[in-house]
Amino acid sequence: MSPFLTKRIMALSGILWITYLIIHMLANLNFLTGEANFNGFYQWFNEAVILRWSIIGWLILSILFHVYTAIERQFDSNKKRDIAYKKPYPKAVPRLIAWSGAALLFSFIVFHFFQMQLLESRDFYAEMRSIFTDPIMLVVYALGFVSLAAHLHHALGSVGQTFGLTHKQHNAYVIAFVVFLVGGFALVPISIYL
Secondary structure, eight states: OOOHHHHHHHHHHHHHHHHHHHHHHHHGGGGGGGGHHHHHHHHHHHOOOHHHHHHHHHHHHHHHHHHHHHHHHHHHHHHHHHSSSSSTTHHHHHHHHHHHHHHHHHHHHHHHHHHHHHHOOOOOHHHHHHHHSSHHHHHHHHHHHHHHHHOOOHHHHHHHHHOOOHHHHHHHHHHHHHHHHHHHHHHHHHHHHO
């Protein structure tokens, strides 16, 4: 597959995830409307088995493709260099940070998925309160939110460039969106903890 096409498909898989994250964040904000509304929504969603597993299936396929494409693009980029970087620093450090941040985000997504799938109670509101009153879970989710924010900031800048926008043209919008999305996710644990 050509690098041009691969980059665009990678961007589209990212856009699918961003769309899902917006919907997921809005569904989680339903927590702030009370126990009955929150439990009602998640009971409906869990009973809509075909819809639920279709969404999960698309998300799994798109994240696997996204990760595979990112790794492939990195290897291709390294192979195409005739001369290796003479100084591994500072270029190696940002790359290490980017890859470790992406690995942290991927680990968080897997952890969160299995944590939610293994809930035994149908009282999702009480489960959410239990999760976010545990200091260890607060740290885990804080790390997940930070890695999500960093990845989104980088990714949305890259998507903009892929579709012809310069980083300076839309960086303020990217930052505002990242704050909106991650802040929306953070509202629930903050409301529980405080």
